[in-house]
Amino acid sequence: MARKTSVSELTDHLGYWLRLVSNNVSTAFARRLEAEEVTVAEWFFLRALFDVDELAPSKLATVMGMTRGAISKLSDRLLAKRLIERSDNLDDGRAHTLRLSGKGRALVPKLARLADANDESFFGVLSSEEQAALRRALEKIAKRHGLNHTPVD
Amino acid sequence: MARKTSVSELTDHLGYWLRLVSNNVSTAFARRLEAEEVTVAEWFFLRALFDVDELAPSKLATVMGMTRGAISKLSDRLLAKRLIERSDNLDDGRAHTLRLSGKGRALVPKLARLADANDESFFGVLSSEEQAALRRALEKIAKRHGLNHTPVD
């Protein structure tokens, strides 16, 4: 992790390498998504809605690990692009419900293929065993730290 | 990496896990650095200067993988905090030289210990062998994609 001696170097930290690779993977993915005029955050948002049919913004905030404010703005953008629909909740005057529009639902599989291709382009340099080990390590850390990829309850 | 069937899930992508863990590691580190009123980007900046004595902003941009504009603004902030010094280059009227101030140099070891502790808190849940494997995998990807942690030439 870090040298024992004096002042550790940037590259001594696994966090450094994680950040370096992660930022590059995300940036490269963002470039691919540009073709569909969608951002990485929007992809997460749309994919999260894909298998639940409808979801409250606050739940989405939890799932995505973002603030409600950020979800509010993301929703505005996706609404403007007609990729989602937002409706008032009849039971609760405060609550809203978000769902994919037909256009949004149709787009998700295409975005998923872009995600597949991006993942492959980076992690394809690793053997299957290395990929599995990487996944295990990351999941282990996520689990031990209670990181949210929180299932929609 | 991704399921063969229909629409891949978020968690199918290693990029998803990488981003999840990386963002959490960085955020946690940022919290620790708050005690010293320094950001993660500023830590990188200061640590990069630590062993070279002086460096041009444009070099730093390359090393840090940021734009010159970002470095310019980072420099302004670090100057305001008196952690670095900036001087005009005598040979070249366009060029500047950045170096740590005494205060900045004194701070780096403290920040390094915070980085060590943060890394330990996340990656300590992995065995030495797992940590080594993670490092190898990340370095392999970085190398194959020419990601910059570019040594100062």
Place this chain on the structure above:
DNA sequence: TCACGTAAGTTTACATGGAAACTATATCGC
């Protein structure tokens, strides 16, 4: 039933970083 505390969303104020335009200075080719 109504006052108070809580919850859902939105909005505002900030912070930060990229892209591209802009300024000043070098350097190259002739």
Place this chain on the structure above:
DNA sequence: GCGATATAGTTTCCATGTAAACTTACGTGA
């Protein structure tokens, strides 16, 4: 030497996210 081009840094504009204030609506307890 000088015009064209490139380079160093800065600045402006924009996008995006957090934190916290704010608005509205619930729910609960006496």
